[in-house]
Amino acid sequence: MKGRKDRLIKEYIHDPYFTKAKYPDPSVCQKCGVVFQDGIFKWVDRIPENAKQMVCPACRRIEDRYEGGIVVLEGEFLQKHKDEIKNLIKNVSDEETAYRPLERIISLEDEGDRIVITTTYEHLARRIGEAVQKAYKGKLNMQYPEGTKYIRVHWERQV
Numbered sequence: 001m002k003g004r005k006d007r008l009i010k011e012y013i014h015d016p017y018f019t020k021a022k023y024p025d026p027s028v029c030q031k032c033g034v035v036f037q038d039g040i041f042k043w044v045d046r047i048p049e050n051a052k053q054m055v056c057p058a059c060r061r062i063e064d065r066y067e068g069g070i071v072v073l074e075g076e077f078l079q080k081h082k083d084e085i086k087n088l089i090k091n092v093s094d095e096e097t098a099y100r101p102l103e104r105i106i107s108l109e110d111e112g113d114r115i116v117i118t119t120t121y122e123h124l125a126r127r128i129g130e131a132v133q134k135a136y137k138g139k140l141n142m143q144y145p146e147g148t149k150y151i152r153v154h155w156e157r158q159v
């Protein structure tokens, strides 16, 4: 869909965690090892020798529990397929983080009758919702509250 990518890029530009810090280039996150180089965050095999130390926006958000998205999964079907669905969430998250290093899961809470996941940015939350629906059908609802860089994803399936 047109516009999504633009929105994602804008999101980073306006992200207070991105703009406030003014990351030195190159620099390396002392928590997760992600490298900021040539203006972008990326995973590298070898950290540049002259890299300064920093804490990346994703790790700051995780520390502050400042989420960019929330996913709520519920319904009877979830009860019966919880491990399977949790595995799917982990796979989607690993894949996403490999390509977009700042997209991470902040927390995944198993509350018994539902699973609540928070993510650093909206993109991963949406990907999780879409992947769960693609695999298991059910009802998916995604809301971007107007004027915020945030997404609420809700999925449920009975029986």
Ligand SMILES: [Zn+2]
Binding pocket: 029, 030, 031, 032, 033, 034, 055, 056, 057, 058, 059, 060
């Ligand atoms: Zn980090």
